[in-house]
Each structure stands twice: as C-alpha cells, then as structure tokens.
Amino acid sequence: MSIEAGLDAMGRAAEAAIAYRRAIATAETTPTASYAEMLAAFAAPVPERGAEPAVILDELVTRATPGIRASTAPRFYGWVIGNSHPTGVAADWLTSAWGQNGGNILAAPAASAIEAVAAGWLLDLLGLPAEASVGFVTGATIANFVCLAAARSEMLRRVGWDVEADGLFGAPPLRVLIGADAHATVFSGLKFLGLGAQRVSTIATDEAGRMLPAALEQALAEEGGPAIVIAQSGQINTGASDPFAEIVPLCRAAGAWLHVDGAFGLWAHASPALRPLTAGVEGADSWATDGHKWLQTPYDCGFAIVRDPVAHQRAMAFSASYLPPAADSEREPSAFVPELSRRARGFSTWAMIRQMGRSGIAEMVERCCAIAARIGERLASEPGITVVVPVELNQLILRFGDDDAATLATIAQVQKDAVLFAGASSWRGQWVMRISVSSAATTLEDAEITATAIAAAWRTVSATLS
Numbered sequence: 001m002s003i004e005a006g007l008d009a010m011g012r013a014a015e016a017a018i019a020y021r022r023a024i025a026t027a028e029t030t031p032t033a034s035y036a037e038m039l040a041a042f043a044a045p046v047p048e049r050g051a052e053p054a055v056i057l058d059e060l061v062t063r064a065t066p067g068i069r070a071s072t073a074p075r076f077y078g079w080v081i082g083n084s085h086p087t088g089v090a091a092d093w094l095t096s097a098w099g100q101n102g103g104n105i106l107a108a109p110a111a112s113a114i115e116a117v118a119a120g121w122l123l124d125l126l127g128l129p130a131e132a133s134v135g136f137v138t139g140a141t142i143a144n145f146v147c148l149a150a151a152r153s154e155m156l157r158r159v160g161w162d163v164e165a166d167g168l169f170g171a172p173p174l175r176v177l178i179g180a181d182a183h184a185t186v187f188s189g190l191k192f193l194g195l196g197a198q199r200v201s202t203i204a205t206d207e208a209g210r211m212l213p214a215a216l217e218q219a220l221a222e223e224g225g226p227a228i229v230i231a232q233s234g235q236i237n238t239g240a241s242d243p244f245a246e247i248v249p250l251c252r253a254a255g256a257w258l259h260v261d262g263a264f265g266l267w268a269h270a271s272p273a274l275r276p277l278t279a280g281v282e283g284a285d286s287w288a289t290d291g292h293k294w295l296q297t298p299y300d301c302g303f304a305i306v307r308d309p310v311a312h313q314r315a316m317a318f319s320a321s322y323l324p325p326a327a328d329s330e331r332e333p334s335a336f337v338p339e340l341s342r343r344a345r346g347f348s349t350w351a352m353i354r355q356m357g358r359s360g361i362a363e364m365v366e367r368c369c370a371i372a373a374r375i376g377e378r379l380a381s382e383p384g385i386t387v388v389v390p391v392e393l394n395q396l397i398l399r400f401g402d403d404d405a406a407t408l409a410t411i412a413q414v415q416k417d418a419v420l421f422a423g424a425s426s427w428r429g430q431w432v433m434r435i436s437v438s439s440a441a442t443t444l445e446d447a448e449i450t451a452t453a454i455a456a457a458w459r460t461v462s463a464t465l466s
C-alpha cells in the first residue's frame with residue numbers, strides 16, 4: 001500500500017469533515033440513526049484482505065454519517081458537550097499527522113513546550129495560582145482521579161505515610177467529605193485510588209445542590225484522620241457552584257485538602273461577569289476541568305490542576321532508564337498524568353485559547369449562560385412547564401405537567417421533532433429535561449427557536465394527555 005494512497009485518504013477525510021461541519025452548522029434538524037442501525041451498517045466478518053485507503057474512507061463516511069450524533073450542531077444541548085471547534089479540530093488533525101507521543105520532551109519537543117505554555121495560559125485565564133501544575137488528561141474523570149491521587153499522597157505524607165511506596169495496606173485512615181450532589185465520576189476516582197466510593201461522608205446540599213458550609217464545618221470537626229474535601233463548580237443539573245468563599249477557610253482551618261470538580265463550572269471563573277459565582281475557588285488545593293466542554297477543544301481534553309506541583313508529581317511521575325530526565329527548568333509532560341504515551345493535547349488547547357483569547361472565552365461563556373436564561377425565561381411563562389431550579393449558569397432543567405410520564409414524553413417528542421437535542425436527567429427523584437448550553441456555535445436566535453420548539457412539543461404531548 002503506497003504512502004501516497006494514504007495521503008490521498010487524508011485529503012478525502014479533510015474534505016468529508018469540512019463538508020460535514022459546513023452542513024451541520026446550519027442544519028435545521030438533528031436526526032441520528034440508531035445504534036442497532038449502525039451495528040447493521042458495520043457488522044461483517046474480519047476482512048481477509050486489506051483495501052485501498054480511498055475505499056476505506058468512503059465506506060467509513062457513507063456508513064457512519066447517518067449515526068453521527070449532531071453534537072456540533074448549534075441546538076445540541078445534550079449532556080455537557082462543547083463544539084469541537086474547527087480550529088481545535090484542525091490543530092488536532094496536525095497532532096495526529098505529526099504522530100507525536102506527548103509524554104516526553106525528547107520525543108516531542110514542540111508538544112511538550114506548547115503544553116508548558118498552555119498550562120500557564122490556563123492558570124491565568126482561570127484565575128488559579130501561577131505556581132500550580134497542570135496535567136493534560138482525557139477529561140474531568142481522570143483529572144479528578146489525578147487531583148485526588150495528589151491529595152491522597154500529600155495528606156498521608158503529612159502523617160508520615162508514603163502511599164506511593166507502601167500503598168494503603170496499614171495506612172492511617174483518610175476521610176473523604178463530599179457534597180450530596182457531586183458528579184458520579186468523582187466516585188470512580190475514589191474507587192481507583194482505594195479510597196472507596198462508599199466510604200465517604202456526604203455533606204448536605206441546598207436546593208440547587210450547593211454544599212452547606214455549616215454541614216461541612218460539623219463534619220470537619222469530627223475525629224477520624226486527615227480529610228479530603230471534594231467540592232464542585234457546576235452541578236450537572238443546576239450549574240450551581242459550592243460557596244467556596246465559605247468552604248475554603250473551613251478546609252484551611254481543619255488542615256483539609258480541598259479539591260474542586262469544575263468540569264465545566266470552573267470556566268465561570270474566566271469571566272469577570274460570572275466570577276462572583278465561583279468567588280474563592282482559587283483558594284482550593286486542586287481543580288479538575290475540561291477542555292472539551294467549555295474551551296471547545298475536540299475530544300479528549302481535560303486538565304488536572306494541583307496547587308502543589310511536588311505532591312502532583314509525587315503521585316504521578318516515574319522514571320525509566322530509556323527516558324532522559326527533564327532538566328530542572330523543564331516541564332516533563334508525563335510527570336503530571338497517569339499515562340506515558342498519549343495524545344499531545346497542548347496543540348488543540350493552545351489553538352483554542354489563541355482562537356478566542358481571554359475576552360472571547362469570557363464572552364462565549366457568558367453567551368451560553370444568557371441563552372440558557374433566555375430559554376428558561378420564555379418557557380417559564382408556558383402553562384404546564386416548570387423551570388425546576390432558577391438558571392444560575394448554563395444548565396436549565398424543565399418539568400412538564402404533573403408527572404414523570406409527561407416529562408419523559410415531552411423529551412421523546414423533542415427528540416423526534418429534532419429541531420434541537422435535549423436529554424433526560426433525574427433531579428431530586430424526578431425526571432427532568434436538561435438543557436446544557438455549552439457550545440460556541442449556539443446563538444441567542446437559537447434560544448428563541450429552541451423555546452418555541454420545546455413549547456410546541458409540550459403542547460403536542462399535553463393534547464394527548466387531556
């Protein structure tokens with residue numbers, strides 16, 4: 001198989017990708033073939049012989065396109081998904097084409113250097129301590145894991161235990177205190193680290209899912225060893241952030257490590273207008289956030305940020321005879337993440353920050369929030385529709401009629417109408433429709449179209465109920 005044929009396939013892929021993004025940017029509807037249809041499209045025995053790259057590419061585009069979820073369409077509000085912005089995608093294409101192994105300075109000098117620069121930019125934009133270290137990981141799940149590994153390392157070191165060397169067998173107990181409305185993936189981190197997903201003290205929260213400082217204070221006062229407190233910026237249903245200005249001093253006074261899961265909510269701190277929502281978050285010890293959510297990078301891209309680079313590296317760094325150690329003045333990319341070989345995520349991170357700049361990021365985050373607020377405002381005046389929690393950031397949850405069935409039926413109707421995509425979530429034991437506005441492609445005009453389409457879907461459903 002010639003190199004030229006492969007290069008030709010790269011060109012075809014670029015053409016197909018550009019055509020797709022052009023079409024989806026103005027798409028009026030967002031239908032998607034089902035998983036079963038996609039299995040049927042791809043199912044086949046192992047090919048006995050290879051094929052020409054051009055044939056492979058054509059097959060891939062033809063078969064996969066009907067089942068590509070329109071996550072980059074302007075009115076896609078499912079989960080919390082950014083736009084995989086074309087500039088970030090272009091940088092990511094180069095990352096793949098260059099074939100850089102992002103784990104090591106000698107193997108990838110440009111990737112390592114751009115990561116060091118992007119790390120500094122992230123700290124500056126997010127208003128976090130300049131001395132903190134940043135690991136470029138797959139997403140907030142692993143960012144939480146890395147930050148909690150640093151927390152585990154440091155809190156046990158302070159009581160004379162070397163967890164990296166000796167593990168947890170016979171270690172002094174650690175306490176983990178976590179808000180009642182924390183994201184499910186934080187518990188994965190606890191599980192991976194041997195801290196136990198269920199061996200936690202749950203701190204009560206308010207109606208929007210914010211940790212109650214008085215409840216935290218009481219829990220911190222209890223005996224039981226050094227504590228790790230896990231707070232959050234951006235509750236997955238309500239967008240609420242914990243009251244950091246009150247929580248940080250409590251953790252400091254108790255000598256606890258404060259970690260913040262800020263997968264998307266931490267980006268409020270990049271906007272002067274929204275910063276009051278996250279006031280004080282810079283006082284924490286570690287932060288997890290995503291690039292592939294509000295920074296609009298393509299998947300996969302997350303950041304594990306730790307105030308104490310020594311604790312961060314103690315938990316993650318390793319050495320091998322064949323890997324030259326970095327000089328003191330250099331930042332070794334693998335020292336801050338669990339993997340050695342990995343994608344060089346600094347390129348797309350750098351490109352997206354370069355694309356929007358400080359003011360563009362702030363404007364985009366603020367625009368997403370304004371859109372969520374506008375949709376909520378329009379729908380609040382529709383009979384039978386309830387905005388369940390006042391919109392604080394970019395998340396809006398809606399209830400239709402009096403019960404779960406009406407809400408789920410409206411979600412199904414919205415998905416069938418395909419003017420927008422929104423999914424279901426559960427909040428305080430009830431099903432809700434969740435609208436997450438986290439794409440740079442969404443406009444205020446989309447807010448109007450969205451509100452009209454949701455109201456119409458609800459009217460269709462309510463007509464069948466009466």
Ligand SMILES: Cc1ncc(COP(=O)(O)O)c(C=O)c1O
Pocket residue numbers: 079080138139140141142183185186232233234235236261262263264290302
């Ligand atoms: C608050 C929060 N934490 C963690 C995660 C997990 O992030 P990722 O899917 O990037 O690993 C999410 C994802 O939506 C989230 O919203």
